[in-house]
Amino acid sequence: MAFSLALHRLTARPWCLPYSPAFPLSFIRSFALSAAQGEKHLPPRIVIPESDLEENFLKGSGPGGIVIKCQATRSRDQNRKTARRVLAEKLEDIERGPESRSAIKAATKARKKASRAKKSRRKYRALDAAKLDGGDEAGTGEVDPPAAAEHNDHVLHPASADNAVRPAAAAPTGPGVECIATQCAA
Amino acid sequence: MPRLPSRLVAQASQRNPLLALVLRTCRDPTSAALELKWLRDYAVQHCVHTRGNWRPLLFRLCAARSRGYPLQYLLGSEFFGDLEIKCKPGVLIPRSETATAVTHFVNQFNPAAFNLPPRLRVLDLCTGTGCISLLFAHLFPKQRTPVKALQIVGVDIAPEAVQLAEENRRALLDQAAISSLQNLRYIQADLFPPEESQQTSVPSLIGRLEALGQLEWDVILSNPPYISPNGFNRDTSRSVRNFEPKLALVPMAANGLADADHGDVFYPRILEIADQVGGKVVLLEVADLDQAERVAAMALRYDWEGVEIWRDELFSHDDTKYIGRIRVLGTGHGRSVLCWRKAASSWLRRDGESNTTGVASG
Numbered sequence: 045m046a047f048s049l050a051l052h053r054l055t056a057r058p059w060c061l062p063y064s065p066a067f068p069l070s071f072i073r074s075f076a077l078s079a080a081q082g083e084k085h086l087p088p089r090i091v092i093p094e095s096d097l098e099e100n101f102l103k104g105s106g107p108g109g110i111v112i113k114c115q116a117t118r119s120r121d122q123n124r125k126t127a128r129r130v131l132a133e134k135l136e137d138i139e140r141g142p143e144s145r146s147a148i149k150a151a152t153k154a155r156k157k158a159s160r161a162k163k164s165r166r167k168y169r170a171l172d173a174a175k176l177d178g179g180d181e182a183g184t185g186e187v188d189p190p191a192a193a194e195h196n197d198h199v200l201h202p203a204s205a206d207n208a209v210r211p212a213a214a215a216p217t218g219p220g221v222e223c224i225a226t227q228c229a230a
Numbered sequence: 231m232p233r234l235p236s237r238l239v240a241q242a243s244q245r246n247p248l249l250a251l252v253l254r255t256c257r258d259p260t261s262a263a264l265e266l267k268w269l270r271d272y273a274v275q276h277c278v279h280t281r282g283n284w285r286p287l288l289f290r291l292c293a294a295r296s297r298g299y300p301l302q303y304l305l306g307s308e309f310f311g312d313l314e315i316k317c318k319p320g321v322l323i324p325r326s327e328t329a330t331a332v333t334h335f336v337n338q339f340n341p342a343a344f345n346l347p348p349r350l351r352v353l354d355l356c357t358g359t360g361c362i363s364l365l366f367a368h369l370f371p372k373q374r375t376p377v378k379a380l381q382i383v384g385v386d387i388a389p390e391a392v393q394l395a396e397e398n399r400r401a402l403l404d405q406a407a408i409s410s411l412q413n414l415r416y417i418q419a420d421l422f423p424p425e426e427s428q429q430t431s432v433p434s435l436i437g438r439l440e441a442l443g444q445l446e447w448d449v450i451l452s453n454p455p456y457i458s459p460n461g462f463n464r465d466t467s468r469s470v471r472n473f474e475p476k477l478a479l480v481p482m483a484a485n486g487l488a489d490a491d492h493g494d495v496f497y498p499r500i501l502e503i504a505d506q507v508g509g510k511v512v513l514l515e516v517a518d519l520d521q522a523e524r525v526a527a528m529a530l531r532y533d534w535e536g537v538e539i540w541r542d543e544l545f546s547h548d549d550t551k552y553i554g555r556i557r558v559l560g561t562g563h564g565r566s567v568l569c570w571r572k573a574a575s576s577w578l579r580r581d582g583e584s585n586t587t588g589v590a591s592g
Contacts, residue, residue, distance in 0.1 A: 098545070099543075099545045100543070100545075101326075101542070101543060101562075115260075115261075115264060116264075117309075118268060118305075118308070118309050119309035119312065119314075120309065120326045120329070121309065121311055121312040122309070122312075
């Protein structure tokens, strides 16, 4: 079921052309638009000619070059497709660096995550401030400190409360075996 | 079988006790971890439908696997090319090497061969799960040859195999809507005539084909039982020996045959059938290069125009060599023997390649 794939030579790749100095202006401008529109202009996936590939079913020693091994699924056909995709991504990373599909996607994802985190921080800072105001208004602070602290804990860290729920929801998939699954995927 | 290093077992059981169970049969931590993941996915998926608890089920699956019970019988299927084929105890599990050979075989057909018949008739002998005929029917139309329609019949002596093959055909017809599967059917028959047969209750193939009104066939595919009794005891794994049907692995034959001859029993009979039905191309699976050479020699005696041996890995054409007059393609274990009549040499892009005229002598 498992096999390895190696790139042992490189022929001219026509997909390099759109990134030559003759860059269409519209392409550059699209990056100035929103992220959603920017995603439409991801560079095309590269296709490696079959003649540049060397394929092996995992048994003996592997060939040289960039080698991808893939045995994630039970289907040899599926593993072959995955290995080709992974190899193409790897090659593109090497060739185009920060302009590769995966790098652009990762950058977009990181930007979105940062933006979400920022919004979340802003929201809870506002809630926090409101709660502190509310606590002052209640006024009995010194009399019952443990109750106030408990109350604050709950409201101030809803994110942690949310986290506490999540593992339980994920439990049916079994954490004990989960760790093996992630190790396999790696 | 050498004992597993206790360090390996300890590491596995520390990660997950079930992993140590699966490791007993897999004997390699990476593949054990993969198998455990597939078993767990299956158990969880199964319990979504039955609303049961997947943990006891997974434990039972792992315990069975630790005794060498085949993964494909536990999960109920195996991938063959890009088809998922159902597997059940009592019917041989399809092997990926066979799928590679069938895929390569279909790729040999020349889209520009205008002497191909509009209706190509294909026999799949000893079909088992039906995997070879199903994959052929699936892949052949993609080759875009002048063939307009396929007519395929799969044959097996075991009733459970015929039933499972038909089940597989229906499942693939429903799921994938592969229209070429409509002209595919499976019949129960014995390849040997009653006087030579070990199982006299099953009607013989030629009789069944006569009853069907179809005695002419173009292509004969077969993965027959080909393991000799010694090979069965010596070379097969515990999983295969204890849990897969021996009927599909070792030919039933009269006593007193030499060991290698016992393993080869089906090949002369299949070549004889190919002659009787006017077959133009034959693809036979074999155990290894030695058996491939013996089968190729038989085929030359039956006057086939071209005979070729294929090994497991057929990626590169640089690996071609010759054993006597016979061309051997690829690297790895000897896997298949291809034979063709003169009429079919252009079907397979093998014009001018002949073993009889000595073009390929080496």
